[in-house]
Amino acid sequence: MDHFQFKHDQLFAEEVSVASIAKEYGTPLYIYSRATLERHWHAFDDAVGQHPHLICYAVKANSNLGVLSVLAKLGSGFDIVSGGELARVIEAGGDPAKVVFSGVAKKPDEIRYALEQGIMCFNVESEPELQRINKVAESMGKTAPISLRINPDVDAGTHPYISTGLKANKFGIPRERAVAAYKLAHSLPHLEVVGMDCHIGSQLTQVKPFVDALDRLLLLVDELAELGIKICHLDVGGGLGVRYMHETPPHPKEYAAAMAERMAGREELKLILEPGRAIAANAGILVTQVEFVKEGDEKHFAIVDAAMNDLIRPSLYAAWQEIIRVDQQITAVKRLYDVVGPVCETGDFLGKDRELAVAEGDYLAVRSAGAYGFVMASNYNSRCRPAEVMVDGANVHLVREREKQKELWKGEYKLT
């Protein structure tokens, strides 16, 4: 459940009308709801129950400082994939000691920065990365806490671009090489083996692949224990899906409880979850205004002021996200529209064949835009990226200003 609901004919974000926010801050505009973010985070945290655990929100889903600060105040941990994400977490008030660092190609500088900040652990994705981290730690006279990302080879049954747990993917260390890789890690003097992790994909709509992956990792934990290599935490990654259209993903409670259940009797093994989308997606909307309604021979177009550069998921993954009127008082005739943006590409659309009644000047909201929305925005067509606001009860906080034109060529030089 989220806090974007209709009151009479008007869409509200918590206690504030979306139209009034759009009028004040302009469009395109991302609007987030603090209560929704908090609710989703607690859903995970509560469901794990008494088993020692940490929810490490996947920063890549939405890295706005406003969002990160709300989660940091709840005591959240963070899953990061770059030095830039770590800097954001720290700036937002997050605790580096609750940070896990994932990603296939960590640069020596990023490793050094993370060690300086005292992160909880590096999720290592290859043998050469072990050597690199060991070398950087040695140069600093430190020991780096590491976990190995094991590729459990389970089919997550999701979009091929966001499926990560198969042998054919670039991520993680294959199960067959896992023991040898752990032995190597154990032998390197500046590494301390603390954990094991996996991440099998994103937007999963069933619990089974998660449980299968966890079972495979537990077997490996036991195998390593016999070799004298102790694993202190098991990180099962992120990936729980949300409802965009007709999907029926398990509730975070069901998912987290299934994971915690598998860990019963292993209280010495801390459980780490890295949800991104399930926390942020339905805590945000993208509001856009209709510029023109264009009636064609074969198609009708609602041309809006948001484009693929603002929200790329529909163009990139053919992802379907619900598009609704902000004001349900309908005067125009309902028709099937392609909702398209101003960018000069045929692939620039937010939705196709949507039944809508629209007129010039109307506001539309693209739902479930809080995750992988603004973070994937670009300046294509020299468009300024949208503003972002966070609603908290009856208050609206600007959490990122609309980009200004001259910021677009900052750091560029003309020739004389």
Ligand code: LLP
């Ligand atoms: N942990 C790791 C190591 C990951 O790679 C990811 C996401 C997550 C956690 C969080 O997964 P989530 O809970 O959000 O599913 N841009 C795509 C999604 C890419 C996900 C990449 N990895 C989209 O818009 O659908």
